[in-house]
Amino acid sequence: MAINVRNSGEKINLEELLEQGVSLSEHTTIHTGGKADWAAYPSDFEELRALLDFAKEQKLPVTILGGGSNSLISDEGIAGLTIITTHLTRLHISGELFCVRCGLSLDRAIDRSIEAGLSGLENLGGIPGTIGGAICGNSGANKVQISDLLYYVDYMTLDGKLHRMQTHADEFSYRHSPFSGSADTILYEAGFRLIPTTQTSDVRLRKEEAKKRRKEDGQYDNPSLGCVFRNPAGMSAGKLIEDCDLKGTRIEGAAISNRHGNIITNFNGKATSQNILELINQVKTVVKQKHDVSLETEIQFIGRW
């Protein structure tokens, strides 16, 4: 296998970076899904570029996975190279500009911003996953969307080139970003314009309260992907599902949460992604019959579906 060389002269040994047949169920919060043909965890720009070169040479499709908290991975796995971003975690701070690599967990990034005397992200406390995943799906909670604070995104295209996009809130909408569904951009670093504060204990408290509410809500009780369906305009998907008496419905190891109609759990740890897909389809059918509303999924379907 080829050995690439960094610009600095330091060698990148692809044999050390690449793993074959990597089980992905531990890389998603619902703990289902098959194997990646190839997987790698780059920790910097050069490693990412070397991996993209390898995929290009071998004609392999590339899939990006962050924390896997919004992704349902096929039981048949993922073809080609899966790049798992969770080792891309460095950050630097310049005044009110908080710049973070896209594999850092959102929750950890919020802690680091508060430690640096910056506020703004704390309402997103407790959302699992990475900065990159949160930007792709424009994650939001407590009336804040991540795009409200975003200033720039550095992303790499499959040819290994790095680009900077100055972002504007109006390019983002409910669970949608300019990067949603894009198969050829890898978010590398994001810059947030945050608000300097001396009241860091209040900010920390707001973050911990946001997380505590989720815990009390039962969101972390069983493996899940959070909300499965997008809220149709002016409606709550969870309420529509609850009105159909679907809470608690099971297909083998997959169950609609007893507490929240829009959450499907792997309640006994034995669900397959296929079980979850079948439950999703059942919900769609019943909600369409009862309410004449076509629910759309918020989660991403990744791999050989």
Ligand SMILES: Cc1cc2nc3c(=O)[nH]c(=O)nc-3n(C[C@H](O)[C@H](O)[C@H](O)COP(=O)(O)OP(=O)(O)OC[C@H]3O[C@@H](n4cnc5c(N)ncnc54)[C@H](O)[C@@H]3O)c2cc1C
């Ligand atoms: C208990 C629970 C509660 C949740 N609550 C909320 C909530 O309140 N609000 C909310 O918005 N979401 C919520 N979610 C959903 C999920 O946590 C978010 O969508 C999260 O931001 C996804 O990040 P991730 O890194 O896990 O993304 P992944 O699932 O890994 O990826 C999601 C998509 O983004 C792409 N992607 C990820 N990283 C990159 C990258 N660096 N470059 C290019 N593409 C990338 C993937 O290819 C995939 O298409 C919740 C989930 C759970 C399990």
